[in-house]
Amino acid sequence: MSAPLVSILTPSLNQAAHVEDCLASVRSQDYGEIEQVVVDGGSTDGTLETIRRYEGERCRLLVREGTSQAEALNIALAESRGELIGWLNTDDAYFSVDAVSTAVRRFAASPECLGVYGDAVVADERGRVLRHVCTSARSLLPVAFTSPVVQPSVFLRRLALGDRLVREDLHLMLDYELWLRLARQGSLCKVGRILAIDRDYPGRKIRGSLERQRAEVRLLIEEYGAGLESPHPARRAASAWLRRARGVREVLTFERNYRLSFACExxxxxxRAVRQLLLPQRFLHVG
Structure with missing residues (x-):
């Protein structure tokens, strides 16, 4: 049986500082059957020039001025050909060179899985790894403000998506809605490796949009019939600390267990161990 094509969908707009890390992490993957479809909404900061340097066998660029992130993703899906789908924003990246091949192997071993996801690390603006994030699709419900699945670490079967990846009426919770929609259809299966880097920095979209996020969370609660997460503060803090503690071993063994896909710090x-256990949550928007 031939290896399935994996399409990496990348919405792009004015990310000159980070886009090369994203593109390099895809180019360096050890899996051969990959296409990256980048849909740019009209960047003016040098992003397009960087993407054009990567255009070729693995990377295609489409410029669609004025498109939103959601619109760009759905255009990329329509233009892609892969049986398996990844979603990688221009400020994120794959962590190791075997991220895609790890997901493909899990799909082959588990035909019932509609999606495969792994753990992630959070990096700062310059690419310094801050901490490990332990993910779990089992925690999707009740709906919370922060997704328990880190978006760039997820791969999906095209057959589960229909003609769209995300809803275009959402701005901040479009990934969370996608996970809820897929979880209704079937299984989201985890692999026990770090697959992606989720970058956190002052200009990140999620920052400064609390009211819109609240409105979108309420919408998901109404549509998916699950109440807002509201555990006791002490229980929530204990759960967060335990997740951090589980990641200490990972952050101490990066060099032994992973070949990094680009020059992150x-x-x-x-x-690493100190940050994993003690870095204040206010500096991070994942996990």
Whole structure:
């Protein structure tokens, strides 16, 4: 049986500082059957020039001025040919060179899985790895403000998507809605490896949009019949700390267990361990 084509869908707009890391992480993958479809909404900061340097066998660029992130993703899906689908924003990246091949192997071993996801790491604006994020699709309900699945670490079967990837009426919770929609249809299966880097920095879209996020969370609660997550503060804090503690081993063994897909910054082990356990949550918007 031939290897399935994996299409990586990338919406793009004015991310000159980060887009090369995204593109390099796809180019360096050890899996051969990959296409990256980048749909740019009219960048003016040098992003397009960087993308054009990567155009070729693995990367196609479509410029659609004025498109939103959701519109760009759905255009990319329509233009793609892959049996399996990944979604990688221009400020995110795959963590290791085997991220895609790891997901493909899990799909082959588990035909019932509509989606495959892994853990992630959070990186800062310059690409320094801050901490490990332990993910779990089992925690999708009740609906929370933060997705328990990290978006760039997810791969999906095209057959589960129909003619769209995300809803175009959503701005901040479009990934969470996608996970809920797929979980209604079938299984989302986890692999026990870090697959992606989720970048957190002052200009990130999720920051400064609390009222819109609240409105979209209420919409998901109405549509999917699940109440807002409201555990006791002590229980919530304990759960978050346990998730962090589980990641200590991962952050201490990056060099042994992973071949990094681009030149992200991984500093001293003791610094990683301290950040994993102690970095204040206000600096991070994942996990």
């Amino acid at each position: 991984v500093d001293a082990r003791w610094r």
